[in-house]
Amino acid sequence: MNRDKMMAQLQETDTWDCVVVGGGATGLGVAVDAAARGYKVALLEMADFAKSTSSKSTKLVHGGVRYLQHGDVWLVLEALRERGRMKQNAPHIVKDQSFVIPCYTWWDCLLYFCGLTLYDMLSLGFGYGRSRFISAKKVLGCLPTAIRHGLKGGIVYHDGQFDDARMAVTLAQTCVALGGVALNRAKVTGILHDKRGNASGVRFTDLETGGERLLRARAVVNACGVFVDEVMAMDSPEHRKMVTPSQGIHLVFDKKFLPHGYAMMIPKTSDGRVLFAIPWHGKVVAGTTDTVRPAAELEPAPLKEEVDFILNTAALYFEAPPQRSDILSVFAGQRPLAAPKREGKSTKELSRGHKIIVSASKLITITGGKWTSYRRMAEDTVDKAIRLGLLEARKRRTRSLHVYGYRLHANLANHLHVYGSDEPAVRELRESSPDFAQKLHADYPYTVAEVVWAVRREMARDVEDVLARRVRLLHLDARAAIAAAPTVAEVVAKELGKNQEWVKQQINEFTTLATGYIIS
Numbered sequence: 001m002n003r004d005k006m007m008a009q010l011q012e013t014d015t016w017d018c019v020v021v022g023g024g025a026t027g028l029g030v031a032v033d034a035a036a037r038g039y040k041v042a043l044l045e046m047a048d049f050a051k052s053t054s055s056k057s058t059k060l061v062h063g064g065v066r067y068l069q070h071g072d073v074w075l076v077l078e079a080l081r082e083r084g085r086m087k088q089n090a091p092h093i094v095k096d097q098s099f100v101i102p103c104y105t106w107w108d109c110l111l112y113f114c115g116l117t118l119y120d121m122l123s124l125g126f127g128y129g130r131s132r133f134i135s136a137k138k139v140l141g142c143l144p145t146a147i148r149h150g151l152k153g154g155i156v157y158h159d160g161q162f163d164d165a166r167m168a169v170t171l172a173q174t175c176v177a178l179g180g181v182a183l184n185r186a187k188v189t190g191i192l193h194d195k196r197g198n199a200s201g202v203r204f205t206d207l208e209t210g211g212e213r214l215l216r217a218r219a220v221v222n223a224c225g226v227f228v229d230e231v232m233a234m235d236s237p238e239h240r241k242m243v244t245p246s247q248g249i250h251l252v253f254d255k256k257f258l259p260h261g262y263a264m265m266i267p268k269t270s271d272g273r274v275l276f277a278i279p280w281h282g283k284v285v286a287g288t289t290d291t292v293r294p295a296a297e298l299e300p301a302p303l304k305e306e307v308d309f310i311l312n313t314a315a316l317y318f319e320a321p322p323q324r325s326d327i328l329s330v331f332a333g334q335r336p337l338a339a340p341k342r343e344g345k346s347t348k349e350l351s352r353g354h355k356i357i358v359s360a361s362k363l364i365t366i367t368g369g370k371w372t373s374y375r376r377m378a379e380d381t382v383d384k385a386i387r388l389g390l391l392e393a394r395k396r397r398t399r400s401l402h403v404y405g406y407r408l409h410a411n412l413a414n415h416l417h418v419y420g421s422d423e424p425a426v427r428e429l430r431e432s433s434p435d436f437a438q439k440l441h442a443d444y445p446y447t448v449a450e451v452v453w454a455v456r457r458e459m460a461r462d463v464e465d466v467l468a469r470r471v472r473l474l475h476l477d478a479r480a481a482i483a484a485a486p487t488v489a490e491v492v493a494k495e496l497g498k499n500q501e502w503v504k505q506q507i508n509e510f511t512t513l514a515t516g517y518i519i520s
Contacts, residue, residue: 001176001459006183007206010215016040017391018382019202019217021188021231023047024054025164025371026354027223028171028182029378035178036401037382037394042215043175044204046187048465050168052298053225054371055469056333058250058288059280061086061094061160061372065265066274068119075353077122079372083160084126086372090162090403092410092420093170096128097161097278099263100142102317104150109133112267116157129158142262147319161263161278164371165469166418169458173404184459191220191235191363199235199363208461219390221381222365226296226336235363242357243367245295245334249302250287251310251519252329252476253322257284269313277314281415283328283476286310293334300332301516327519329478336367356384364388375399415445419453426453440484446471451488455495463488463510478517485510 018034020027023045031043045051063080064072087094101116103109116131132155139146139154172182190203192214201216222231226245233239258264258279266275277286289306307330315321354369354377366381375398385391405420416423430437430449440446454460454470466488467481468474474481489506492498 001173001182001457003183003185003208003459003461006176006181006459009181010042010183010213013040013042014216016042016201016215016217018042018219018221018385019044019215020221020223021202022223022225022227023049023168023172023182023184024052024223024225025050025168025171025374026225026366026369026377027221028168028175029374030221030223030366030381031175031180031182031378032171032178032401032403033375033378033382033396033398034391035175035180036397039382039391039394041175041180042217043172043180043182044186044188044202044215045182045184046207047298048184048461048469049172049182049459050165050469053333053335054168055165055475056248056250056331057164057371058248058276059161059164059278059285060097060276061162063119063122063159063372064370065116065119065157065267068115068122072353073122076119078376079370080119080123081126082373082376083128084123085375085399086162087128087160089375089398089401090167090170090406092405092407092417093167093403094160094162095412096158097263098129098142098261099157099159099265099276100134100139101155101157101265101267102139102143102146103152103154106152108267109153109155112155116155119157128160131155131157142260143264144259145257145318145320146264147317156262157265160372161280162371163281163418163472165472167371167403169470170403170405170420172459174401177404182459185461188231188234191231191361192216193361197361199359199361219385219388220363221385222363223367223381225367226334228336228365228367229296232357232359232363232365235359235361239359242365243296243336245293245297246337247291247293247300247303247306247332247334248288249306249310249330249332250285251307251322251327252331253284253286253326254328255279255282255284257318257322257326264317266313266317270309275310275313281472281476286314286322296334299513299516300334302330302332302519306332307519324519329475329517330519331475331517354380356381358384358388362388362390422453422457426450429453438487440471440473440487441480443480444473444477446473446484448487448491451491452495455492460492461496463492463506464513466492467510467514474514474517478514481517482511482514485514
């Protein structure tokens with residue numbers, strides 16, 4: 001996947017079947033679905049793939065236990081089906097994760113066991129494992145850091161876990177492997193219309209050169225997450241706000257808080273949500289929150305009250321709870337939720353199901369949903385384009401489509417497993433030179449070879465692309481990422497032919513960004 005080749009390929013096609021605006025989970029999913037059906041597809045992302053919401057999730061592939069509590073059975077049923085397909089199609093990225101719910105009343109033991117048994121039943125062959133009740137002694141064997149006083153027992157259940165940004169890169173690679181174009185640093189600035197007033201393409205700016213280009217298309221899909229309103233306004237200046245952003249943050253701690261590999265699900269919080277503490281890449285990720293924000297932000301900042309909420313909730317379940325000084329990194333993302341019809345309606349009451357909106361000009365906008373359902377959302381979107389007569393009918397193909405790098409028996413204990421079938425080539429690159437075998441930071445396994453691979457094969461264009469979304473160090477340990485930035489900047493500069501002024505600028509920009517991931 002090479003950006004120069006992508007730009008050249010754009011010039012080879014006069015009219016595309018489908019242009020997708022937005023390179024997060026939803027947009028990438030649409031591009032893969034359309035490319036898999038044989039359509040000519042071009043995807044444009046204004047920043048980097050999964051730069052915003054899609055790299056800042058809870059890292060779960062799940063049906064949504066909380067939605068079951070609220071009676072959203074059909075939403076859970078759909079997500080459980082997609083959870084199973086996601087593992088089948090990307091086994092090198094998606095894995096089983098065992099969760100424990102510690103229960104401090106016998107009623108909770110019965111309630112959660114019954115609810116999770118129903119959860120298992122709804123999976124209908126797509127399950128990851130059966131739920132079961134375990135004694136208090138066994139709970140402490142799985143979660144030795146849980147509060148002991150009053151513990152009656154617990155429920156073990158299973159869901160999926162994945163690396164969200166790596167999945168996004170994989171989907172971009174899948175699109176390209178299927179003949180499509182996926183381009184980052186390409187900001188759409190306008191929607192084109194034909195003589196009948198229908199959406200017929202986009203105008204975009206190549207943010208690396210400043211050049212402006214037009215892409216003609218039979219169908220235009222707006223998959224910009226919390227930014228969908230901006231694109232809809234390009235299509236129709238009279239457009240009224242449709243989406244409200246809801247912010248969620250996650251705190252990252254040392255693995256000592258969950259030393260045995262089990263995740264903890266906290267079923268009761270003060271705002272009616274559940275809270276997760278999950279092992280991930282050798283650390284523990286805890287979250288999330290749900291806070292309405294006035295405007296969409298590409299790089300939102302965590303709020304003090306959000307940090308306090310997670311720490312205070314964790315203190316109710318951990319014998320020696322994590323403190324502010326234990327936070328290695330904090331990251332914030334914003335989910336696109338339907339704007340409330342009534343003032344004061346809280347975001348937890350708004351639907352997490354996806355919505356497809358077609359404007360008068362036949363611009364197709366897809367919003368809502370979550371990572372687990374990305375494939376189904378994409379399929380529904382392309383089907384809508386077919387029903388509108390924008391695309392000729394073609395058979396769906398993604399239910400059993402293996403994503404790029406598919407590798408059935410990947411060693412999930414090794415951090416290189418996310419490369420799938422490319423893992424041997426990454427290892428070979430690492431072993432080809434002592435310089436490439438150099439670690440980016442003494443405490444982490446990432447090497448210079450992975451930086452080179454990210455630039456040459458995964459369209460990484462700067463330090464942030466590498467440390468935030470290719471090797472994930474920023475989300476694991478922000479201070480370590482800052483320390484690694486000079487090495488990464490030098491490597492990226494050499495690969496892209498940049499000068500020392502660019503290196504200095506990159507180090508400064510990344511340090512400023514990463515400082516926002518540190519809680520002092």
